[in-house]
Amino acid sequence: MGLKAYLLLALLVVVLIAILIGVELFKNNDEASVEPKSLAMTFKGDPRTSRAFTWYTNNPDTGAVLQIAKGSDIRSFDGKEVMTFAGKSAKLDTGKSGKQGVHKAEATGLEPGTEYSYRVGNGSDNGWSEPAVFATEAAAHAGFTFINVTDSQGVTAKDFELWSNTLDKAFATFPGAEFIVHNGDLTENPEDEQAWDAFFGKARKWLTRLPLMPVTGNHDEADGKADRFVSHFNVSANGAEGSIPGTSYSFDYGDVHFVVMNTESNMKAQTKWLQTDLAGTDKPWKIVALHRGPYAGNMYEKVQDWVSVFDEFGVDLVLQGHNHEYSRSFPLRGGRKAGEGEGAVYVVTNTSGQKFNKKKDDLFYHKVHFQNGRQMFAGITIEGKTLTYQAYDVAGNMLDEFAIRHR
Numbered sequence: 111m112g113l114k115a116y117l118l119l120a121l122l123v124v125v126l127i128a129i130l131i132g133v134e135l136f137k138n139n140d141e142a143s144v145e146p147k148s149l150a151m152t153f154k155g156d157p158r159t160s161r162a163f164t165w166y167t168n169n170p171d172t173g174a175v176l177q178i179a180k181g182s183d184i185r186s187f188d189g190k191e192v193m194t195f196a197g198k199s200a201k202l203d204t205g206k207s208g209k210q211g212v213h214k215a216e217a218t219g220l221e222p223g224t225e226y227s228y229r230v231g232n233g234s235d236n237g238w239s240e241p242a243v244f245a246t247e248a249a250a251h252a253g254f255t256f257i258n259v260t261d262s263q264g265v266t267a268k269d270f271e272l273w274s275n276t277l278d279k280a281f282a283t284f285p286g287a288e289f290i291v292h293n294g295d296l297t298e299n300p301e302d303e304q305a306w307d308a309f310f311g312k313a314r315k316w317l318t319r320l321p322l323m324p325v326t327g328n329h330d331e332a333d334g335k336a337d338r339f340v341s342h343f344n345v346s347a348n349g350a351e352g353s354i355p356g357t358s359y360s361f362d363y364g365d366v367h368f369v370v371m372n373t374e375s376n377m378k379a380q381t382k383w384l385q386t387d388l389a390g391t392d393k394p395w396k397i398v399a400l401h402r403g404p405y406a407g408n409m410y411e412k413v414q415d416w417v418s419v420f421d422e423f424g425v426d427l428v429l430q431g432h433n434h435e436y437s438r439s440f441p442l443r444g445g446r447k448a449g450e451g452e453g454a455v456y457v458v459t460n461t462s463g464q465k466f467n468k469k470k471d472d473l474f475y476h477k478v479h480f481q482n483g484r485q486m487f488a489g490i491t492i493e494g495k496t497l498t499y500q501a502y503d504v505a506g507n508m509l510d511e512f513a514i515r516h517r
Contacts, residue, residue, distance in 0.1 A: 143169035144232050146213070146239040148310040151321050152345050153289070153361050157247040158222040161321070162344035163197075165230050165239065166306075167211040170201040172232040174213035178220070182243045184227035193217065197230075202341055204303040214344045223248035242318040247288070247363060253493030254364050255284050259462040259486075260293035260401075260431035263329055267308045269464045272504075274312035276462040276485040279504050281316060284489035289320050289363070293431030293459075294327025294401035300338040310342075323370065326357040327401040327431060331374040345370075350383035352376045360387050366492055367393035373402040373413060381415045388423035394516060395492055396425045398454075403430025405439045405456040407470040407479070417445070420454050426497060426514050427490070428456045434467035436460045436486060436501065438478040438510060447475065451515055459501055460486035478510050 146165040154162035163176055174197030177187045197215025204210050213230070220226065225245045231238035247254075257280045262273035281287060297305040310317055323345070324330075330339040331354065340356035349358035349372075357372035358380055369387060371380055388396065402410040404417045405428075420428065421443050430437075436458060443453030456475070460466075462485050469481035484503040491498045495516040502508050 143167065144172040144234065144237040146230050146237075148306055148342060149230065149239055149314070149318050150310060150343055151244060151318065152323060152343050153321050153363070154216055154344055154346050155218060157321075157361070157363050158249060159220045159246065160216060160218045161220070161226075161228075161244060161246070162214070162216040163228075163230055164212070164214050164342055164344045166342075167213065167232070170209040170211040172199070172211055172237065173197075174199045174215055174230070175233040176215035176217055176228065176230050178217050178226050178228040180221070180224060180226055182225045182227060184241060187229060187241075193219075200341075202337070204338075205301060210303070212341045216344065220246050222246055223251075239318075244319055245288075251364065253491060255287045255489055255491040256363075257281070257284060257287045257290045258293065258399075258429050258459050258488040258490055259290065260325075260429075260459055261295045261327070261434055261461040261465065262292070262309060262463040263295040263298050263461070263465055264308065264463050265298045265302070265305055267312065270305075270308040270312040272464050272485055273309065273462050276487055276504050277313050277316045279502070279506060280487040280489065283487075283502055283506065287320070287489060290316070290322045291368070291399050291429060292322060292324050293399055293429055294325040295329040295431060296324065296327070296339070298329055300330055300332060300336070303338070306338065306342060323361070323368070323399070325370055325399050325401050325431065326354075326372045326374055328374055331357065331372070334375055336374075350376060350380040352379045358383065362391070362393055364492060365393055366395040366397055367391040369396070369398045371398060371400040371413075371416065373400050373410070377412060377415070381419060384416060384419045385422075388419065388425070394495075395497065396423065397427045397429065398425050399429040401431045403428065403432065403456055403458060405437075405442060405475050406430045406458045407433035407435045407437050407467070408473070425454045427499070428454050430456060430458045433458050433470070434461045434465055435469050435481045436479065436509070437476060438501075438512070439475040440477045442475055451517065455499075455512070455514060457488070457499065457501075459488045460484075462487060480509075482509065
């Protein structure tokens with residue numbers, strides 16, 4: 111064989127190798143494009159019998175499937191006991207990242223107080239998330255604990271490591287906590303999809319196992335738009351008429367009625383909805399979560415109409431964000447300090463992210479008010495006629511504690 115033939119053969123071999131590499135790369139990229147990311151679990155229906163899920167994919171054209179099986183040690187989702195739920199998919203233009211797929215699905219008909227394994231994806235062999243486990247709310251229980259955090263508000267992956275570390279410490283301190291309430295400003299810029307990837311990715315081990323109930327902050331809704339924020343969560347559509355769906359809603363858990371308000375828009379309509387919503391619950395405990403608080407580091411006058419409704423219907427606790435400092439009020443009623451158990455307590459659990467504000471001036475309603483410069487979280491336990499609130503910093507120091515008791 112001559113030199114020319116050898117060269118042609120070598121060139122042919124190189125071309126074949128290049129083609130094989132290209133095929134493999136295309137295959138890997140195609141698999142990565144349908145791989146679920148930014149997976150979030152929420153309450154949408156009854157927490158005893160349902161769970162809702164949202165996830166993104168880089169491929170905007172792939173489908174949405176949710177599979178669930180009873181038990182925490184499911185190695186295969188091929189058995190007869192597996193329940194399959196079809197979800198809905200939409201395309202979202204994420205700017206520099208191009209169009210991505212937004213997928214939402216809900217599992218219903220579950221059993222109370224039961225562990226389930228689940229996965230989400232498009233139904234193809236390579237298009238599933240890693241299996242994770244959650245537990246439904248018990249049919250009846252003596253009490254429960256949940257975690258409250260606020261203002262993770264990061265930009266970089268390093269910022270969201272702080273958010274993740276906060277949750278790590280929160281669940282080490284309260285290992286039995288059953289869900290999270292986040293009081294808004296999840297990221298700095300709602301249009302920054304890389305920040306959302308980091309928000310969900312860094313805290314993946316918690317957010318795939320426990321519901322995260324989100325509040326809309328001023329960094330989640332901007333200029334009357336909250337498309338990115340609401341696209342990441344699948345919550346009840348029972349909110350105020352005229353509000354962006356997913357920014358105001360309510361749900362029950364145990365003996366508590368939770369109301370999530372949106373301080374960024376549609377304020378008057380929410381006042382009417384709040385009255386109707388609170389009038390319609392028979393739960394003995396009422397907790398409201400919002401972002402810009404009426405009695406936080408400072409006062410937000412635009413929500414004072416809501417305060418009158420809180421007083422009218424006996425709201426016990428108002429969870430706030432926005433101020434990036436720690437603040438806890440005396441019990442308040444009618445804009446004045448009230449006796450123990452005679453008014454709502456208003457709290458801001460500092461921040462779970464990288465931004466701290468200078469402590470504002472003390473005001474008449476402040477019972478505890480400080481800036482410690484560390485991420486914080488609270489564990490809130492409702493058991494019978496007692497609500498216990500405990501606030502910790504990320505180092506594990508308990509910095510505040512109080513109880514509200516029903517007579």
